[in-house]
Amino acid sequence: MIKSRLRIFTKKFVISANLLAVVLFLLSCLTPLLHPQQWWWVSLLGLAFPFFLLVVICFLVGWLVMLKFRLTLISLCALVLGYKNIGVFIAFHAPSTFEITKDPQTIRVVSWNVARFIELKRNNNQGSITRKKMMALLAEQQADVLCLQEFYTSDNPAYYDNIATIRQELGYPYYYLSKDLDGDSTYYTSVIFSRYPLVDSGMVRFPRPSQPEVLLQADLQTADGIIRVFTTHLQSQRFDKQDYQRMEKIREREDSLFYHFIPIVGKVKKGLVIRSQQADMIASLLADSPHPVVLAADLNDVPNSYTYFTVRGSLQDAFLEKGSGIGRTYRGLSPTLRIDYIFADRRLRVKQFTRVKKDYSDHYMLVTDLVLGN
Numbered sequence: 416m417i418k419s420r421l422r423i424f425t426k427k428f429v430i431s432a433n434l435l436a437v438v439l440f441l442l443s444c445l446t447p448l449l450h451p452q453q454w455w456w457v458s459l460l461g462l463a464f465p466f467f468l469l470v471v472i473c474f475l476v477g478w479l480v481m482l483k484f485r486l487t488l489i490s491l492c493a494l495v496l497g498y499k500n501i502g503v504f505i506a507f508h509a510p511s512t513f514e515i516t517k518d519p520q521t522i523r524v525v526s527w528n529v530a531r532f533i534e535l536k537r538n539n540n541q542g543s544i545t546r547k548k549m550m551a552l553l554a555e556q557q558a559d560v561l562c563l564q565e566f567y568t569s570d571n572p573a574y575y576d577n578i579a580t581i582r583q584e585l586g587y588p589y590y591y592l593s594k595d596l597d598g599d600s601t602y603y604t605s606v607i608f609s610r611y612p613l614v615d616s617g618m619v620r621f622p623r624p625s626q627p628e629v630l631l632q633a634d635l636q637t638a639d640g641i642i643r644v645f646t647t648h649l650q651s652q653r654f655d656k657q658d659y660q661r662m663e664k665i666r667e668r669e670d671s672l673f674y675h676f677i678p679i680v681g682k683v684k685k686g687l688v689i690r691s692q693q694a695d696m697i698a699s700l701l702a703d704s705p706h707p708v709v710l711a712a713d714l715n716d717v718p719n720s721y722t723y724f725t726v727r728g729s730l731q732d733a734f735l736e737k738g739s740g741i742g743r744t745y746r747g748l749s750p751t752l753r754i755d756y757i758f759a760d761r762r763l764r765v766k767q768f769t770r771v772k773k774d775y776s777d778h779y780m781l782v783t784d785l786v787l788g789n
Contacts, residue, residue, distance in 0.1 A: 430486065433474045437493040440467035444497040447724035451687040458687045459680070464500060464719040465741075465751040503718040506738040513769035513782070517557045521766055521784040522637060525558040526711030526757050528648065528778035531567035531603065536574050546575065549775045554585050556771075556782055560635065561587060561608040562646035562711035568592075570600035581608055591616040591633045604629060605646045611635040619700060621650075621693050630697060634706060639787040642763070643706040647697065648713045649722065650689040690716055694725040701728065707760035707787060713778065715754050723756075730758035733783040737768035744770065744779050757783050 439460060446454075446461030460467075475490035494501065517523055532549055534542030553561060561581070568577040581587050587608035594602050605628070615634040630647040694714075701708055708730065716722035718732075734742045734756070744755035755778055759765055764786040771780035 430489075433486070433489050436467060436470045436474060437489055440464075440471050440493050441496060443467050443719065444500045446719055447500070447721055449721065451691040451721055455684045455687055458691075458721060459683060461719050462683070462717065464504065464717070465749075468497075468501065468504070500719045503723065503732070503735065504741065506735050506740060506742060508737065508739045510739045511737070511767070513767055515555070515557070518766070518784065521786055522560065522642065522763075523556065523558040523782065523784050524560045524562065524644070524709055524711060524757060525553065525556050525780060525782050526562045526564075526646070526713075526755060527553075527780040528564040528713045528755060528776060529567075530565050530776040530778065532575065532577055533775070534575070535567060535569070535601070545775050548773075550580060550585065552771065552773055552775065552780065553581070556780075558782065559610045559637075560644055560709075560711075562605070562644065563608070564605045564646065564648035564713040566592065566602075566604055566606045568602050568606075574601060578606075586610065589613045589635075591631060593618045593620075593629050593631065605631055605648050607631055607633045607644055607646055609633065609635050609644075611637050614641060619696065621696065628693075630700065632700075637787060641706045642760075642787060643704045643708050645697075645701070645708065645710040646712060647693075647710075649693050649715045650686050651715045686715070687721075690714070690722045691725070694722040698725050698728055701726075701730070707762040708758075709760065709763070709785065710758040711756070711781070712758075713755050717751075718753060727756075727758055729761065731761060731763075731765055733757040733759055733765050733768045733781070733785075734770075736765040737783070738770070742770060744781065746774065746777050746779070755779070755781055757781050759783070759785055763787055 442457055443460045443464040446458050449457050451458040471490045471493055475487055475494070478484070478487040478490070529549060532546045534540065534546050537543070566577065569575060578590060582590065587610055589609040589612060590606060591613060592602070592604050592606035612635070613633050614636050617632045619630045621628050621630070628648050628650070630645060633644050634641050635644055701710065710726070710730065714722055714726060734753070741751055742753045743750055745752040766784040766786055768783040771782060773780070
């Protein structure tokens with residue numbers, strides 16, 4: 416009798432846990448539809464989407480192993496309802512080799528958060544060695560367009576003039592960036608370099624209280640017509656050393672979890688809200704373009720987010736078109752963080768895509784080949 420009751424209780428408990436996991440999973444799937452300004456707590460759940468997805472799949476597999484086919488419907492229905500979110504989280508293609516020799520009919524675009532090229536001042540330390548490796552890696556790609564976020568350059572001869580290096584040594588005669596003077600002749604921003612002539616350019620500054628980031632636009636004259644290239648870096652979480660220490664204490668279950676958790680949630684909430692406002696601005700500007708659009712960006716947000724869906728709109732995600740797996744682009748915090756993207760107009764065909772997994776920056780380089788008019 417006791418064993419029978421225990422078995423019934425255990426079954427009910429597991430079913431209840433399965434239902435709870437499904438509810439949380441489906442809530443996390445709502446993040447693209449709910450604006451973070453009003454529904455920030457749902458957006459927070461969206462950050463845990465990979466975990467909820469894994470748990471729901473585990474329940475599904477568990478019921479299948481136990482031959483409880485009717486109970487598999489709980490998880491199966493949730494996965495069907497969340498197909499759009501799953502479809503942007505995973506690229507369902509077999510791994511393929513990226514052909515580095517460039518087809519002259521293609522437009523090769525590189526997007527990379529270069530983390531200020533690691534070293535600012537001219538010297539021979541490890542940071543400067545890494546900077547040289549990063550420049551060599553850019554040269555290897557044979558790209559037509561470079562979109563670099565967290566870019567750094569300086570007019571002070573004691574510091575690196577990365578514009579001059581890329582123009583003269585890497586062979587990109589055309590470029591566009593906005594110079595925000597800080598009193599030291601140093602500039603931290605995004606930049607577009609091109610081997611195609613620039614026929615127009617423009618800049619939109621995001622309103623405070625975000626970081627002093629901009630959305631850059633450059634119209635490039637290719638052999639097959641004009642394309643409009645955008646690049647940007649959206650509001651980051653602004654985690655500092657103390658925040659990472661808090662995360663470590665939460666992971667190790669030290670001290671009060673609540674005490675360490677609240678400040679982190681506050682920063683995440685602020686970042687979600689600011690990025691959603693920036694995303695609304697970007698979507699409007701992309702829609703107004705008279706030319707085929709390419710957006711290369713560090714969105715600082717995951718695919719299962721309001722920011723991603725709003726910015727992407729009807730554009731193609733180059734990773735989803737030709738990539739495989741989860742496609743992590745940020746090396747810190749979590750193995751599921753894909754926060755860097757190349758989006759392409761549907762008047763462009765995505766021929767191939769790759770992530771260059773070199774640990775020079777804290778972000779991986781993205782490279783794609785696009786064909787205009789096919």
